[in-house]
Amino acid sequence: MRYLITGGAGFLGSHLVERLLLDGHNVICLDNFYTGTKDNLRNFIQNDQLEVIRGDVTEPFSFEVDAIMNLACPASPVHYQRFPVETTRTSVLGALNSLDLARKLDIPVFQASTSEVYGDPTVSPQNETYWGNVNPIGIRSCYDEGKRAAETLYMDYNRQYGTKIRIARIFNTYGPRMSVNDGRVVSNFIVQALQNQPITIYGDGSQTRSFCYVTDLIDAFVRMMKLEGSLVGPINLGNPSEFTILQLAEKIIELTGSRSPIEFELLPSDDPKQRKPDISLASSALGWKPSVELNEGLTKTIEYFKEKISKAN
Template structure:
């Protein structure tokens, strides 16, 4: 396997998605050859259109639930719808993407000797009774709820990654991603940041579920991608899953107020019933990432929101 001081052949599944497109961009900037694989269920060509003519970028339409035979040095497995609106649309396909996709990508990594990264999620902690959540916490997840296709699919994928490492020696990295936002989020993904921004820019009522006192921690996409790359470059003892997210915590009401202020929106705030299994609080303990990778987020929420709002404003003006 070619190591990291030169050009590597890197496969990014879900590469036309929100996170994947930013990762592809970063890897190209570092001089690598990038194979972007996506079935365009939630990813869009718009996200990677500016990369299509790049001499080291290749796009392949493919579903990871089907085996893929390519020659690569590294694999970033990001394929899976990540918002409740999208992953609940076809829950069986969602869990197939997490489980069959993991098996197929791990099989590929095993065959070619590639290091492989799994985009896991803070949803493995469910509605936590430990706060903030360290990697040692096993979680509190409903295995049969409407969110289970995603939560349990990702938990099973983590099991597969660690078992492929223990049984076959596959070189794995598992990152548990907390709420992330930034340009190229899908405008209709139902996530709180994109929801609030689109509603504010359109002058529509801003929808809060429950009292809006549930908390989240919001990480800007550039910080997250930096964490991805540092984790993949880490050659020390396998640290197990690592939390990647911003440990600063905000209530949903505070987020709504920031969005309204930045957009100068006149949108009123309206309340709706809390969705089933919606976590009350979510905040990462990133001590392991700080110690192991020297990583912590740099972009403050206000700065990140300004950049994200500018993207959505342009998108909506263009009629998307």
């Protein structure tokens, strides 16, 4: 097949591109390189089955492809809070342009949504029937509401036009190719620990997250694109094993052998207190569950950042 991956030079996008190439597919990577980098593609950029194009999903685009997977959007608070208007535009216009091309070609289109559509949840674990608890005017709303609007568009295109959609709600994911300065908790803690800097925890560290290793997530993406029938999502994708932020910091200090102290700062506005996916639907519909345990995934991620920091110095 010939796939179009928007945001294909990003953290998740590059892993998806790599997996599809390994599976023998042709891939067009469309990216404006705001948060993605060509360095993420360097191991396979010479592959004849890959075409890399600089472009922005907020502008209409057209390619002859068999499937579209829309991953274009800043996903870390540092990036989307710096340019909130552009983030909402990317979510909404990127969804519209992806859907219009999929409708025109009569092909399946995948939307990378997020657990942030649940906001600061009042139930745990979160399943797909939960409507969420989102602040529509807060500092995170550009991302949260942008992704919620994208889901609305996908469902309405499916109902009104019969467009073949797939919606994945992605919970915290980590692994190689995360950016050093993207502000996500795993990369922050690892970079601080490797440099023996204080590890910064916002709040008291009791808030929880569930961490999924990137190859597990990409496997779920591939399985979703093979879905037949009326199931279009949304489907929660993540690791249901729940850890406090303090437990994560202590684990990373242990795995790196760091001398970093832990420092506590004020919790940012609207920061969710809990994240734990109910993956019953993913398990039954996709035959999927994560296989990489946190210690194994963190060890691989730490090795990646060791090399990256070493090269930078």
